[in-house]
Amino acid sequence: MNARRISLWVALLLALLGVSGALWRAQVRQQVRLTHGDSLWRVRYAVDFYAEKRGARLHLASPMDTARSRVFRRETYHRGLTPARHMAGTRNQREIDLAAEREGALRVTAQFDIHVSPESRWRVWGASEGLTAQTNAASGIVASTLAPLQARAAASNLVATLFHFCADDIAEGAVDDPGDVETILARKAAPPGGKARALVALCRAAHIPARIVAGFELDSDDAARPIIWTEILQEKKWGAYDPERDVAGTLPPNFVPVRRDATELAWGTSVRDMKTTFSIEALPPPPGVLATGRRTVWEILDLTRLPLETHQVMALILLIPLGALVTAFFRTVVGLGTFGTFTPTLLALSFVYADWHTGLFVFAVVMVLGLASRSLVERLKLLVVPRLSVILTLVVLCMAFCISLLDYAHLTPTPQAVLLPMVILTMTIERYFINMEEDGMRIAFQRFLLTLLVACCCYLVLRWNTVGHFLLAYPEIHLVTIAVLILIGRYTGYRLTELWRFRDLTVPAEQRAGPP
Amino acid sequence: MKRGWAWPGELRRAGVLGINRRNLDLVLPYNPRANFPGVDDKLQTKRFCEQRGISVPRTLAVIARQGDIQRFASLVTAHDEFVIKPASGCEGRGIIVIAGRRGAHWLSSSGEEWSLDELRYHLSAILSGLYSLGGQDDHAIVEQRIVRHPIFADLAVGGTPDIRIILYRGVPMMAMVRLPTRQSRGRANLHQGAVAAAIHLVTGETFGGVHLGRAIAAHPDTGAQLAGRRMPSWEIILASATRLAEVLGLGYVGVDFVLDASGLPVVLEANARPGLAIQVAHGFGLAKRIEWIDRHVADAMPRAELLAQLAALG
Numbered sequence: 103m104n105a106r107r108i109s110l111w112v113a114l115l116l117a118l119l120g121v122s123g124a125l126w127r128a129q130v131r132q133q134v135r136l137t138h139g140d141s142l143w144r145v146r147y148a149v150d151f152y153a154e155k156r157g158a159r160l161h162l163a164s165p166m167d168t169a170r171s172r173v174f175r176r177e178t179y180h181r182g183l184t185p186a187r188h189m190a191g192t193r194n195q196r197e198i199d200l201a202a203e204r205e206g207a208l209r210v211t212a213q214f215d216i217h218v219s220p221e222s223r224w225r226v227w228g229a230s231e232g233l234t235a236q237t238n239a240a241s242g243i244v245a246s247t248l249a250p251l252q253a254r255a256a257a258s259n260l261v262a263t264l265f266h267f268c269a270d271d272i273a274e275g276a277v278d279d280p281g282d283v284e285t286i287l288a289r290k291a292a293p294p295g296g297k298a299r300a301l302v303a304l305c306r307a308a309h310i311p312a313r314i315v316a317g318f319e320l321d322s323d324d325a326a327r328p329i330i331w332t333e334i335l336q337e338k339k340w341g342a343y344d345p346e347r348d349v350a351g352t353l354p355p356n357f358v359p360v361r362r363d364a365t366e367l368a369w370g371t372s373v374r375d376m377k378t379t380f381s382i383e384a385l386p387p388p389p390g391v392l393a394t395g396r397r398t399v400w401e402i403l404d405l406t407r408l409p410l411e412t413h414q415v416m417a418l419i420l421l422i423p424l425g426a427l428v429t430a431f432f433r434t435v436v437g438l439g440t441f442g443t444f445t446p447t448l449l450a451l452s453f454v455y456a457d458w459h460t461g462l463f464v465f466a467v468v469m470v471l472g473l474a475s476r477s478l479v480e481r482l483k484l485l486v487v488p489r490l491s492v493i494l495t496l497v498v499l500c501m502a503f504c505i506s507l508l509d510y511a512h513l514t515p516t517p518q519a520v521l522l523p524m525v526i527l528t529m530t531i532e533r534y535f536i537n538m539e540e541d542g543m544r545i546a547f548q549r550f551l552l553t554l555l556v557a558c559c560c561y562l563v564l565r566w567n568t569v570g571h572f573l574l575a576y577p578e579i580h581l582v583t584i585a586v587l588i589l590i591g592r593y594t595g596y597r598l599t600e601l602w603r604f605r606d607l608t609v610p611a612e613q614r615a616g617p618p
Numbered sequence: 619m620k621r622g623w624a625w626p627g628e629l630r631r632a633g634v635l636g637i638n639r640r641n642l643d644l645v646l647p648y649n650p651r652a653n654f655p656g657v658d659d660k661l662q663t664k665r666f667c668e669q670r671g672i673s674v675p676r677t678l679a680v681i682a683r684q685g686d687i688q689r690f691a692s693l694v695t696a697h698d699e700f701v702i703k704p705a706s707g708c709e710g711r712g713i714i715v716i717a718g719r720r721g722a723h724w725l726s727s728s729g730e731e732w733s734l735d736e737l738r739y740h741l742s743a744i745l746s747g748l749y750s751l752g753g754q755d756d757h758a759i760v761e762q763r764i765v766r767h768p769i770f771a772d773l774a775v776g777g778t779p780d781i782r783i784i785l786y787r788g789v790p791m792m793a794m795v796r797l798p799t800r801q802s803r804g805r806a807n808l809h810q811g812a813v814a815a816a817i818h819l820v821t822g823e824t825f826g827g828v829h830l831g832r833a834i835a836a837h838p839d840t841g842a843q844l845a846g847r848r849m850p851s852w853e854i855i856l857a858s859a860t861r862l863a864e865v866l867g868l869g870y871v872g873v874d875f876v877l878d879a880s881g882l883p884v885v886l887e888a889n890a891r892p893g894l895a896i897q898v899a900h901g902f903g904l905a906k907r908i909e910w911i912d913r914h915v916a917d918a919m920p921r922a923e924l925l926a927q928l929a930a931l932g
Contacts, residue, residue: 434638483739485684486746536711536748541810594643596636601623606833606898608628 109592113585120581127576140220142385143320145358146213149368151376153202158372159186162198163361165214165318169222170355174406175215182208202373215385218320218355243287244307252308260308261334261343268301268345295330295365297345302332311335315342316367317359318382326380328360328367405574417570418454423583424569425450425560430590432556437597440553441533448526449553450560464504465527469550471500472531480535494528633903635894640870644908648787648869649890656866657888660705660759666865672858673884675701676762687741691734694760702741704749705757710807712749714740715763715777727763728776728804764884767877769850772842773797777804781817781849781875781883783859784892784904787915788869789924790856791907793817794899795824795849800839813837814899815844819929820922822852828898850881856925862888906931 147162160183165173178185183200202208247267255263275291283303286292292300298314305312312334319329331344342353349357360367368378401407405416425447432438432446440446453461475496479489530553538546563569573579596604629636635644656662667674678700679693694700698719704712714737715727724732732740741758743749750756766778773779777798784792794814798804801811808814813834816826827834827844836843849855859873862885872892875883897903907928914924 437637483735485742486748545809592642594636594639596626596629596634597638600634600636601626601629603831604629604632604634604898604903605622605624606831607632607634607901607903608624 106592109588113588116581116588117585120578120583120585123578123581124576127578141218141320143216143218144213144383144385145216145318145320145326146381146383147211147368147378148380149210149376149378150207151209151370151373152207153205154372154374155205156202158202158205158370160200160202160208160210160370160373161368162200162210162212163316163367164198164212165216165358165360168353168359170220171216171218171358173214174217176212178210178212180208180210182206183210207375216320216358218358220355243284244303247287248304248307251304261305261310261336262350264301264304264308265343265345265350268297268304269348272297272300272345274346294327294346298330298332298343301334301343301345305332305334313363314365315359316361316365317357318380319347319354320356320358320382320384322384323382326382328365328380329357330365331357333362405577413571413574417567417574418451418564420573420577420580421564421566421570422447422451423580424563427583427587427590428560428563429556430587432559434590434593435595435597437599438552438556439549440556441530441537441549442553445526445530446553446556447560447564449530449557450564452526453557453561454564460508463508464501467504468497468500468527469531469534472497472527473534476531476535490528490532493531497528497531629903630905633905633907634897635904635908637894640891640894644786644870645891649871650867653867654890657868657871657890658706660703660707660887661757663866663885663888667862667885670861670865672862673882675764675884675886677759678762679760680705681741681745681758681760684742684745687738687745690738690741690760697762699763699765701759701761701763702737702744703759703761704744705759706750706754707744707756708749710805710810712740712744713805715804717763726804727778764876765879767850767879767881769847769877770797772840773837773844773847775800775804775837775839777802777806778876780806780886781855781877782872782892782896783855783875784870784872784896785859785863786870786908786911788860788863789911789915789928790819790859791911791928792896792900792904793819794896795847797837797844799829799837808893808895813844814895815847816896816900817849819856819925822849822855823847824849826899826901828895831895831898833898833901850877851883855883858883858885902932 145165149160149162151160153160162178164176165171167173178198178200180200182204183202186199186201198212200210251263251267252260271290272286273291275289275293275296277293279289279291279293279296280286281293281296281299283296283300286296286300287303302312302314312332314330315333316328316330318326329344329346331342331346331349333340333342335341341351342357343350344357353359367380368376370376406413408416426444429440429444429446433440433443449465453465472493476493479492482489484492534546534550537549624632656666661680664674664677678697679690681687681690681693698716700716702714702716707713714732716724716732717727718725720731722733724737726732744756744758747755764778766774770779774797779795779797781793781795783790794816796806796808797813797815798806799811799813803810806812808828808830811830813827813829815824815828817824823845824847825845827836829838835845855875858875862873863871866888868888868890870890870892872889874886874889876886877883894904910928910931914927919927
């Protein structure tokens, strides 16, 4: 069997495997692996507000993952708003960040499906343990409340004393009671959430780091309200304390934290008349719940199981092969030469990290400045590696000031937008320069434009978020990608550019100067 | 009425070989990767040639370490003319032809002045792999400059023409002569603007012609007709190319010769992926000749007849 036939069979086999794998997975996809005692919940936010201008921002805090709860699906409906990309940011404080496309009344709904387990099952990503929280000097009524409590308690159980004071000595007031700590301590009555605030104030006054946490107690409720509790740092570990519900030390599994150091779960800039409602419902256990056992090694094959923070990046990584596919197509079927094989894919990737006009702007500025500095550096006659490093340094400086310039023009790019392209650009500048010296300006510029063109085509593929998330759910589709690449790799037909290149050869021999 | 492109069917009928087919059907099966160093490293190619009694330009010095660059001036004191080239360069990159001196400076064949510092810098760029195939560290070769044969006096501007023979399974299949132009700045590389003329396999006489991918009949700078020049020592060229292809162990290879002033052919380099522009110079494709060789390579046919039949194929 020759290579051509083997390639065909392999491609066919891979394509079949990929498609059938994806179909099989689609069958079992809905099943979340549950162990006995686990439960599934859906928390829904509905936010109505009025955007005062185009570009008004709305932020929603998403429930966090803990050792015993994990968000496994998130859906947002936001007509009239576009998501602003957040690749980094504090890891456990995932925000949905939306920008209004127009002025006017808008509605955003978001739902989070949460898997709760009675025992610790998951490693918490970006654990919050190391965070510091401020401590305040006591003043006024806080100090005068704290002093007798401090005197009564031994140093080791001051936290317990403060907790019991807030839980037992402060009465539960009405919802519309004043919520500031001074009034609470003076009246010894607190609205919902007030006790937690008072506990934080007292702890901080006693120089014990403490912070407010807003979250949900999962329990079916059409008009749920976020609850507020306190986290106190003791012996380098944050413990949860809720003086209202008498929780001290560890969090019950059905308490899901959403936001730390603040109590609003939805907030915005340039918005008014904001009205947020929450609902919580228990989801029915998916089919197969009793059949599946404990965690198995096969879970590894399910990428959607990964924490949500990684989804965006994973989806992008999984799109890279499609970029390579586009490049392979352009090079072997169309026949366009580019600087470097995967430069276009990587460039496109960097455009995806930024929005494309920031990317293109940075790209253009850096190319121009890079080429200018390259021709200056040329005069210094340096060895290759130091010379490349000098250009890299200059490119880094250009980038830094580009960011500053964009910020000055109120275009605030994300720093990640410019992180990736730097090294690629340095190499591209070097290649461009050599190409320019050897083959002349015209060919180099032509090749540069072709690189950009292929990069744009790659970009159109890579920005396809839906496809990325589809690939995250069905990564075996990439077996089909490999199959297509194998077929391209066995393509012996003419390249499109050759139809132009060899066009003179179709003139009949009689009309040409033939062999003597 | 002129169309700007050709349909694939038309190209197939004209026997045009495309790059994809060249790579998959010729380079991959007939050129084992293990034999690539013989062509990718010009020092090795030279060694092969010398073993088989094929002429190559005399090596004046090989510079292998950055430290040797300091001694460069003393290496070339005895020579006013020489060529500096990277041992693993491609597409003629990084080659400097020095044709004389003016005071403390050297003059390249295209008339540029080079100071000692500039030459040293160029050498160090070669050593650090700027021009090498994969960007790995490289050696620089300093060798004798070949003075061109008078037959090319009105056919080449600013450089030395070379003669390329493409061999398939050990049989010379097509040949062309590449002529530098002002545009190519003395280089014989077609994509940089050099002109090529086809050479008849049996007679060694030129015909056809190509410049920047278009068929032409006269040299763009001198206006001299490209057709009808008979290459000196044509038999020696064919014999040397065949011998070299055999020792290189490559089934699809291009061998580049230059003719020195006395008409002696000298091998400059060999190429395991020779380009396809030779087809445009001929006005017809390689495919028919490839098929013919595939059918007849096993026949014990006298060499002259083999070439005559090949040349007659068109």
